Amino acid sequence: MIRARIIGCGAFLPDNIVTNDDLAKKVDTSDEWIRERTGIRQRHIARDGETTSDLAVAAGRAALADAGIDAGELDMVICATTTPDESFPATATIVQARLGMSRGAAFDVQAVCSGFIYGLALADSLIRTGAARTILLIGAETMSRLLDWTDRSTCVLFGDGAGAVVLQAHEGTGGNADQGVLNAKLFSDGRLHDMLYTDGGVSKTQTAGKLKMQGKEVFKHAVTNIAAAIQASLDDAGLTVDQIAWFVPHQANQRILDGTARKLNIDPSRVVSTVALHGNTSAASVPLALCTAVRDGRIKRGDLVLLEAMGGGFTWGAALIRW
Ligand code: UT7
Secondary structure, eight states: OOOEEEEEEEOOSSSOOOEHHHHHTTTOHHHHHHHHHOOEEEEOOOOOOOOOHHHHHHHHHHHHHHHHHHHHOSSSEEEEEEEEEOSSOHHHHHHHHHHTTSSEEEEEOOOGGHHHHHHHHHHHHHHHTTTTTTTEEEEEEEGGOOOOOTOOOTTBBBBBEEEEEEEEEEESSSTTSSSEEEEEEEEEEEGGGGGEEESOTTTTSSSOOOOEHHHHHHHHHHHHHHHHHHHHHHHHHHOOOOOSSSSEOSSOOOHHHHHHHHHHTTOOOBBBBOOOHOOOOOOGGGHHHHHHHTTTSSSTTTTEEEEEETTTTTEEEEEEEEE
């Protein structure tokens, strides 16, 4: 059986750091409130003219270097983003050209904060069916462009960034001992649109709109849905929480990470948290956290790793990987 193995990862954050104190000069908020309610200490904000594809290319190059392969060996580039450079073409095609890749296919996936999990499920399917052998999957966002910078309840939560992985076909046995993606579980419920959306779009208003969120409601659904997605992934593999070495959650809010861990009896020391350093970077947050824990030596070859996310739509999901 063919498995999609992650052979490299990379990350990129814009150099412009905005602290909670910086934000307190613009809106009625404080470092204390933001830290207590979210765990966020700072976020990286793209400079004027710095686009999602700039961040995606940097993360993509880092992932290719880590994998030790050239862009010419890629069959596909998938970019998970809600903040494309342009309404069309797909940001992935801009990345494809900038990486010097002249063959294969490139396209975007739009599932907001769940985008990386959706992209991973897709990449895994494409590799397992033989449609592609090597795929660069990037989660890249400039969420700062969608924020209402006068709305303190949302503008303090998000940041910009990109994370990427290279997936490649490898022969496996079909069991849980295989390296690579073991399963991916995707969910959505479009009835919950009004809890997290933008009040504009190409077809509706001919503008990108601004992010609107009912924070408390999103919070409640997040803990419930993420816990259910993790359980679905574990059940599918016939595993229990104790057998997972590392949980790599979507980095939205430390309290959501803690609440989910409590609900499922997950040891908090096995949950990778980077939210303090970059806030919610939407589709980029899972690969940013994954890459951090791989680079600092926490995640080692052979470890079972469970990724999860939830975002606008609502969309949510989880993916189980043997690193
Ligand atoms: O991928 C999913 C993306 N979304 C999320 O992860 C968001 C999930 N939700 C949350 O993280 C939390 O609901 C928030 C962090 C957004 C808000 O925390 P909360 O504990 O639910 O606070 P709240 O909305 O109940 O607001 C409490 C108070 C309110 O004031 P009053 O009405 O009690 O006087 C808010 O106006 O805090 C006020 N507030 C703020 N105060 C200082 C809201 N935002 C701020 C702020 N600074 N930035």
